[in-house]
Amino acid sequence: MSTIVFFIFIMVGLSYWWLWRQKVLEQPWVTEGTDIDLRDDIAQISPTAKTGLIIFLAVVTSLFSLFISAYFMRMSLNDWLSVDEPLFLWLNTALLVLASISIQWCAGAARNSNIRTVRYTLLATGVFTGAFIWGQLLAWQDLNAAGHYLQSNPANAFFYLLTGLHGLHLLGGLWVWSRTTLRVMAGVNTDQVKLSVQLCRTYWHYLLAVWIVLFGILLST
Amino acid sequence: MAYVALADRGQILSHPHSFITKYIWSQDHKVIAIQYGITAISVGVVALVLSAMMRLQLGFPDTFSLIAPDEYYQFVTMHGMIMVIYLLTALFLGGFGNYLIPLMIGARDMVFPYLNMLSYWVYLLSVIILMASFFVVGGPTGAGWTLYPPQAILFGTPGAEWGILLMLISLAVFIVAFTMGGLNYVTTVLQARTRGMTLMRMPLSVWGIFTATVLGLLAFPALLVSAIMMTLDRLLGTSFFMPAIVSMGEQTNYGGGSPVLFQHLFWFFGHPEVYIVALPAFGIVSDLLSTHARKNIFGYRMMVWAIILIGGLSFIVWAHHMYVSGMNPYFGFFFATTTLIIAVPTAIKVYNWVLTLWRGNIHLRVPMLFAIGFIFTFVHGGLTGIFLGNVVVDLPLSDTYFVVAHFHMVMGVSPILVVFGAIYHWYPKITGRMFNETMGKFHFWLTFLGTYSIYLPMHYLGFLGVPRRYYAYEGIEFIPESALQLNSGITIAALFVAVVQILFFVNMIWSLFYGKKAEGNPWGATTLEWQTPQTPPIHGNWGDELPEVHRWAYDYSVPGEAIDFIPQNVPANDNPEAHRT
Numbered sequence: 001m002s003t004i005v006f007f008i009f010i011m012v013g014l015s016y017w018w019l020w021r022q023k024v025l026e027q028p029w030v031t032e033g034t035d036i037d038l039r040d041d042i043a044q045i046s047p048t049a050k051t052g053l054i055i056f057l058a059v060v061t062s063l064f065s066l067f068i069s070a071y072f073m074r075m076s077l078n079d080w081l082s083v084d085e086p087l088f089l090w091l092n093t094a095l096l097v098l099a100s101i102s103i104q105w106c107a108g109a110a111r112n113s114n115i116r117t118v119r120y121t122l123l124a125t126g127v128f129t130g131a132f133i134w135g136q137l138l139a140w141q142d143l144n145a146a147g148h149y150l151q152s153n154p155a156n157a158f159f160y161l162l163t164g165l166h167g168l169h170l171l172g173g174l175w176v177w178s179r180t181t182l183r184v185m186a187g188v189n190t191d192q193v194k195l196s197v198q199l200c201r202t203y204w205h206y207l208l209a210v211w212i213v214l215f216g217i218l219l220s221t
Numbered sequence: 222m223a224y225v226a227l228a229d230r231g232q233i234l235s236h237p238h239s240f241i242t243k244y245i246w247s248q249d250h251k252v253i254a255i256q257y258g259i260t261a262i263s264v265g266v267v268a269l270v271l272s273a274m275m276r277l278q279l280g281f282p283d284t285f286s287l288i289a290p291d292e293y294y295q296f297v298t299m300h301g302m303i304m305v306i307y308l309l310t311a312l313f314l315g316g317f318g319n320y321l322i323p324l325m326i327g328a329r330d331m332v333f334p335y336l337n338m339l340s341y342w343v344y345l346l347s348v349i350i351l352m353a354s355f356f357v358v359g360g361p362t363g364a365g366w367t368l369y370p371p372q373a374i375l376f377g378t379p380g381a382e383w384g385i386l387l388m389l390i391s392l393a394v395f396i397v398a399f400t401m402g403g404l405n406y407v408t409t410v411l412q413a414r415t416r417g418m419t420l421m422r423m424p425l426s427v428w429g430i431f432t433a434t435v436l437g438l439l440a441f442p443a444l445l446v447s448a449i450m451m452t453l454d455r456l457l458g459t460s461f462f463m464p465a466i467v468s469m470g471e472q473t474n475y476g477g478g479s480p481v482l483f484q485h486l487f488w489f490f491g492h493p494e495v496y497i498v499a500l501p502a503f504g505i506v507s508d509l510l511s512t513h514a515r516k517n518i519f520g521y522r523m524m525v526w527a528i529i530l531i532g533g534l535s536f537i538v539w540a541h542h543m544y545v546s547g548m549n550p551y552f553g554f555f556f557a558t559t560t561l562i563i564a565v566p567t568a569i570k571v572y573n574w575v576l577t578l579w580r581g582n583i584h585l586r587v588p589m590l591f592a593i594g595f596i597f598t599f600v601h602g603g604l605t606g607i608f609l610g611n612v613v614v615d616l617p618l619s620d621t622y623f624v625v626a627h628f629h630m631v632m633g634v635s636p637i638l639v640v641f642g643a644i645y646h647w648y649p650k651i652t653g654r655m656f657n658e659t660m661g662k663f664h665f666w667l668t669f670l671g672t673y674s675i676y677l678p679m680h681y682l683g684f685l686g687v688p689r690r691y692y693a694y695e696g697i698e699f700i701p702e703s704a705l706q707l708n709s710g711i712t713i714a715a716l717f718v719a720v721v722q723i724l725f726f727v728n729m730i731w732s733l734f735y736g737k738k739a740e741g742n743p744w745g746a747t748t749l750e751w752q753t754p755q756t757p758p759i760h761g762n763w764g765d766e767l768p769e770v771h772r773w774a775y776d777y778s779v780p781g782e783a784i785d786f787i788p789q790n791v792p793a794n795d796n797p798e799a800h801r802t
């Protein structure tokens with residue numbers, strides 16, 4: 001459980017730090033009026049959708065931390081047999097990196113109101129992500145063909161489970177991506193999709209980071 | 222940037238007109254709150270009926286043969302799970318959270334109204350899936366609400382065919398619904414507070430609900446993880462949790478898995494869950510006590526800090542549920558220590574409630590009675606919790622009726638008393654009518670004394686070692702005849718309490734039509750929800766302009782003022798010194 005406890009410590013630490021900055025030490029009964037509202041000074045308050053996404057990502061991180069905790073605890077029991085991950089997982093990783101790069105590019109283009117680049121990079125993101133998911137499915141097939149079934153060993157089971165879950169999160173991202181893409185194709189201007197593109201960017205980078213952590217753990221054990 | 226835009230930004234409310242969009246597919250947080258509330262209370266009634274059936278069996282095993290041993294297990298399981306998750310969690314967060322957060326912080330609605338609506342419908346789906354398990358082959362699962370493997374998924378446990386799967390799926394769906402709602406509550410508190418509503422001016426109800434939601438968002442994934450892995454063990458034959466085991470005389474294909482791993486995951490969710498239910502209750506009860514004692518809450522800052530501290534600590538006490546699981550005994554020492562530490566902020570809260578009452582101008586109205594009743598039951602359940610938190614005391618008492626008595630006092634009766642108190646308190650705002658005071662008082666006294674007579678005797682059964690989750694106790698050597706008589710007495714009390722709840726329902730429904738019309742602020746409360754231009758508040762809550770907050774939520778009986786409360790949105794007068802307490 002150390003992984004999840006570590007994650008919770010970070011979350012609790014961050015929240016306490018934030019609360020402290022929000023003046024939870026002040027004595028509310030001696031102040032009057034509205035001028036003590038800190039948020040007056042904060043010129044840019046992030047859009048609610050962004051805050052919502054960040055909180056959602058904290059929830060997803062909790063989920064993956066718990067799976068990783070379970071992974072390590074199950075690994076310490078004596079029937080664990082390491083899996084040899086198919087080599088082309090490296091290729092898949094490269095595809096996901098490309099997806100991240102193109103969505104980053106896309107966000108930049110959206111900021112500069114360059115709708116053509118937005119269109120191309122958005123499509124590229126979708127293609128790379130789709131290719132990544134396809135590649136993961138091939139990896140499953142490979143393992144299955146080599147006789148590493150889900151039931152045969154907990155290491156295999158975790159491999160399918162973790163990659164599957166990560167893939168599902170990407171599919172969810174693709175759903176939002178497809179709605180954004182449809183809007184871009186329908187010819188809206190960049191201002192109307194800027195926020196969506198930014199949210200996609202955060203989500204894609206996040207899932208890339210999750211994949212790198214998962215891949216690292218799968219490879220090293 | 223103009224400030225008012227903050228709370229109002231991006232909130233283009235469309236005011237729907239047809240009946241369906243107004244009351245069914247509604248995106249109004251108040252309607253969603255009521256939908257959540259009614260659904261939660263309806264399943265709660267199912268759970269109550271299940272407990273009455275169990276009590277009939279335990280109290281009068283020879284007179285009634287209503288249920289078979291298998292069914293007893295199924296009823297215990299469904300009763301426990303429904304009460305904890307589908308009633309209390311859904312009611313406090315989906316119900317009160319939805320109703321109170323936007324009104325109390327001065328917002329027009331939740332920040333993601335569509336998601337909010339979806340949250341309710343997905344919750345309803347989870348309830349339907351759960352209820353469906355009563356009608357499938359083999360019936361609902363009888364694994365106990367803790368769903369411990371290996372027995373939860375092995376044949377021989379009732380409901381191993383479909384019941385357990387439906388339970389796991391329903392939980393997963395519930396978690397999805399909760400996450401959608403939870404994102405809303407947290408983001409709304411963070412971003413939609415009106416001008417002047419700093420964190421330290423929020424009423425404690427909002428603090429409690431907010432912190433509980435954060436706990437839920439971080440802890441429910443643990444339940445999801447265990448549900449997913451258990452589903453795979455059951456359906457696809459993996460061995461995450463399943464050791465090599467012989468079931469019904471046959472060697473299964475499982476091997477090497479760890480049931481203790483499940484227990485860690487489950488209780489990593491399970492303990493915070495206790496506080497997910499308790500923190501909103503703490504917050505709400507603080508507001509009820511302060512309002513009806515006409516006195517500011519004692520130690521507001523300490524109350525907030527205690528909520529935050531309890532929230533953080535609740536993640537490192539989980540294994541006090543596992544002293545008898547066979548985990549490393551040294552862990553027991555660590556978790557007993559953290560458990561005792563978390564009792565400190567909890568005790569501070571209790572002192573502050575009592576000190577709030579001290580020399581207050583106490584109005585013993587119905588909500589206040591329930592709030593004071595809560596202090597009694599909570600202290601009672603909290604003290605037995607300190608006993609059970611110590612390994613040496615827990616070992617002999619574990620899995621006896623002492624535990625049943627403890628958790629019913631602390632997270633059964635106590636939150637339910639707050640639920641009733643809160644419903645009575647906000648009923649005039651929600652419906653625009655007053656409830657019947659006399660009937661409410663009868664409801665309180667009969668429920669309070671009734672539940673006490675159910676659970677107090679159970680502690681003695683626990684000392685005798687009477688085990689929990691048993692269908693019948695006849696012929697067990699160490700259980701004396703007197704214990705069986707006590708069981709009959711408990712059953713009578715339980716049935717009495719169950720029947721008395723009719724008073725509540727009659728009162729609620731009767732008053733809806735014939736109750737006296739309520740004014741906007743019948744209790745003379747300071748918080749924003751009582752200052753709305755209309756009662757009940759209309760869609761959008763406020764008129765053209767959002768209220769501005771000028772003071773904290775507890776300006777009651779301020780010296781030198783003509784009336785004994787100053788609402789949060791009343792500006793400072795010329796001589797601000799006059800208000801300071």
Ligand code: HEM
Pocket residue numbers: 269272273275276297298300301302304305309364365366367625629632633634637675688689690691715718719
């Ligand atoms: C008048 C109301 C209630 C009565 C008469 C009642 C009665 C019972 C009974 C007879 C059992 C089974 C004990 C056993 O055989 O081990 C039980 C278990 C349980 N009850 Fe209640 N109960 C009530 C309210 C509540 C509430 C409000 C909660 C909410 C937290 C709750 C939570 C539980 C839990 C978690 C279990 C354990 C289930 C298990 O062992 O798997 N109960 N209750």
Ligand SMILES: [Cu+2]
Pocket residue numbers: 491492495538539541542
């Ligand atoms: Cu606990």
